Amino acid sequence: MNVSAGELRRRAVFLDRDGVLNKAVVKNGKPYPPASLTDLQICADAPQSLADLRRHGFLLIVVTNQPDVARGTQQRETVEEMNRSLGAALPLDDFLVCYHDARDNCDCRKPRPGLLLRAAAELKIDLQHSYMVGDRWRDVDAGHNAGCQTILIDYGYNEQYPERQPAAKVKSLREAADAIIRLASQGTICEPSF
Numbered sequence: 001m002n003v004s005a006g007e008l009r010r011r012a013v014f015l016d017r018d019g020v021l022n023k024a025v026v027k028n029g030k031p032y033p034p035a036s037l038t039d040l041q042i043c044a045d046a047p048q049s050l051a052d053l054r055r056h057g058f059l060l061i062v063v064t065n066q067p068d069v070a071r072g073t074q075q076r077e078t079v080e081e082m083n084r085s086l087g088a089a090l091p092l093d094d095f096l097v098c099y100h101d102a103r104d105n106c107d108c109r110k111p112r113p114g115l116l117l118r119a120a121a122e123l124k125i126d127l128q129h130s131y132m133v134g135d136r137w138r139d140v141d142a143g144h145n146a147g148c149q150t151i152l153i154d155y156g157y158n159e160q161y162p163e164r165q166p167a168a169k170v171k172s173l174r175e176a177a178d179a180i181i182r183l184a185s186q187g188t189i190c191e192p193s194f
Contacts, residue, residue, distance in 0.1 A: 009126035012093075013053050013180060014116055014143065017064035019135035020153060020173055021046050021086055029158025031135065033066065035074070040082050042089055049177040050091050056181055058131075059123060062086070062095045063115040065138065070101040094119065110134075111141035116148065129184070131167075133176045140166050149183060151176045 017033070018024045023041040024031035034040045050060055062083070068074035076099060083095045096115040098108040107114035120127050132143025135153040137160055143150035144164045152166040153176055168179040 009124055009129075010059055011057060011184070012059040012061050012119065012123070012125045012130040014061050014063045014119070014130065014132045014148065015092075016110075016132075016134035016136070016139045017062050017083075017086070017095075019155065020133055020176075021062065021090065022082075024135065024155075026155075026157070029156075031155070031157055033068065033074070033079075034082065036078060037081050037085060040085060042086065043173055045172055045174040046090055049173045053177050053180060054091050056184065058180070059093045059125065060091060061093055061119050061123075062097075063110065063119070063132075063142070064095070065098045065110050067099070067101040067109070069099040070104060094123070110138040111145060113142050113146035116142060116146035120146070131180045131183075133173070133180075137161055140164065149180075151179055 015021060019031050021043060022034065023043060025034055053060060066074065066079045069076050069079060079097065086092065087095065096119055098106065098115060100106040100109050102109065119125060127147040130148045131151060132139055132148045133151045133153065134140060135155055140150045140152050141164065150166040152169045153172060154169050167183060170176050170179055
């Protein structure tokens, strides 16, 4: 991506959807997306946490894997309906969705950084001064792979931890927002690894 010296670059917070903005459905220690709009429950701390991040000048962009569409266990229309509902209730700037499964070998399925890189190119985002917030190792690795700082909301899921450590490990989106605001005020940046 070529950026002229005088071009303004924006900061963003990339947010996973399920488990970050809305409650994940946890079965046997593993998180799953809600099955329908009626099952969608926005996390109580999401509206104020996002408003605070917006007030500090961050774009708020959802980047989410929704492989159940490729697997045939979820309809794309249902995912889009849930995204519209979240977008109407929360101050979000964009939704980028990977509908593929791992076997599709796409560049947009986290932990690959394709969704973040696409947003950066389209919206002139400075990835080194941006953050990825997620509740799973794929989110943390995607953020690192794009050159962002990363925040893990650690719910103690029964799955592997990130290959690389996040800048902060927290228990909620509220704590994640506070960590981002603190790190941004310190001028902490990440070196890209892509």
